[in-house]
Amino acid sequence: MHDIWNPWHGCVKKSEGCQNCYMYFLDKQRGLDGSKIFRTKAGFDYPLHKDRKGSYKVKCGEQIRVCMTSDFFLPEADKWRDEAWEIMRRRSDVIFFLLTKRPERVADCLPDGWGDGWENIFFNVSAENQRRADERIPILLSLPFKHKGVMCAPFIGQVSLRKYLEAGQIEQVLCDGENYDGARPCRYEWVKLLHDECEEFGVKFVFCGTGRRFIKDGRLYSIEGSGLQSEQAHKSGLSVAGKPIFFDLRDGFGLPIDEKYRYKPKFRERCEKCGMRPSCNGCSDCGKCEKPDGKDFQNR
Numbered sequence: 386m387h388d389i390w391n392p393w394h395g396c397v398k399k400s401e402g403c404q405n406c407y408m409y410f411l412d413k414q415r416g417l418d419g420s421k422i423f424r425t426k427a428g429f430d431y432p433l434h435k436d437r438k439g440s441y442k443v444k445c446g447e448q449i450r451v452c453m454t455s456d457f458f459l460p461e462a463d464k465w466r467d468e469a470w471e472i473m474r475r476r477s478d479v480i481f482f483l484l485t486k487r488p489e490r491v492a493d494c495l496p497d498g499w500g501d502g503w504e505n506i507f508f509n510v511s512a513e514n515q516r517r518a519d520e521r522i523p524i525l526l527s528l529p530f531k532h533k534g535v536m537c538a539p540f541i542g543q544v545s546l547r548k549y550l551e552a553g554q555i556e557q558v559l560c561d562g563e564n565y566d567g568a569r570p571c572r573y574e575w576v577k578l579l580h581d582e583c584e585e586f587g588v589k590f591v592f593c594g595t596g597r598r599f600i601k602d603g604r605l606y607s608i609e610g611s612g613l614q615s616e617q618a619h620k621s622g623l624s625v626a627g628k629p630i631f632f633d634l635r636d637g638f639g640l641p642i643d644e645k646y647r648y649k650p651k652f653r654e655r656c657e658k659c660g661m662r663p664s665c666n667g668c669s670d671c672g673k674c675e676k677p678d679g680k681d682f683q684n685r
Contacts, residue, residue: 406419451482511536522549559664591661591663591664
């Protein structure tokens with residue numbers, strides 16, 4: 386996927402949300418051990434890759450999700466992190482989405498010259514239930530980042546964010562149910578509570594997907610396939626646009642980049658029904674989801 390950068394792979398399970406980790410599941414299918422942590426080879430410097438014309442493959446203004454098969458703040462990655470920070474510093478025209486279950490390590494892992502934060506870093510913590518929200522979000526609020534968010538995924542317990550949203554620092558909340566073997570149910574009322582709180586404080590809220598097991602009005606629904614899960618999330622109407630989030634991106638000379646020169650996500654017709662669209666980087670037009678006759682597959 387064009388919006389993911391994995392400078393290293395593998396992780397150590399940290400909390401309840403890790404119980405049915407999708408990375409462990411997928412690695413096991415490939416005969417690999419997800420607990421083995423290693424620096425990726427070809428992908429480590431992905432944001433610096435260029436095409437044949439000498440232009441960056443990751444375009445100015447894109448949002449890139451970092452370490453989706455690991456945790457950026459793993460102790461095992463301490464020896465590689467400075468290089469990764471330097472790549473993000475060089476690409477000050479790209480938004481880097483960081484997500485961690487280890488916010489307690491972050492203050493000691495920031496690079497030299499960090500100050501009160503870099504404008505192109507969007508820092509997020511996982512909050513799969515209230516216990517982890519109360520553990521991690523106070524640390525999130527205390528850290529020097531210009532852009533902060535929360536991800537309730539896998540959403541396995543009710544979470545109230547009201548007392549944290551009141552601080553005015555959190556710009557976005559994402560939530561998604563759980564998938565793969567042993568998926569635990571997500572409940573409609575949990576999602577509705579987040580929707581109501583984010584709407585009250587004008588915070589962007591994205592209901593990305595129901596997960597494999599979803600409970601509404603006391604009925605358990607088995608929803609197979611991420612496409613259908615995302616479509617059902619969209620149909621719920623629970624996402625909230627919230628206040629616009631503006632990243633003051635800069636070019637290599639430190640000059641501000643006007644919105645008209647930034648990457649504009651491309652969406653296909655089926656994207657209109659996708660719950661993830663409000664937080665999506667768009668289609669890369671790679672052609673992998675197209676039939677030989679040029680028609681799109683409806684279920685990838």
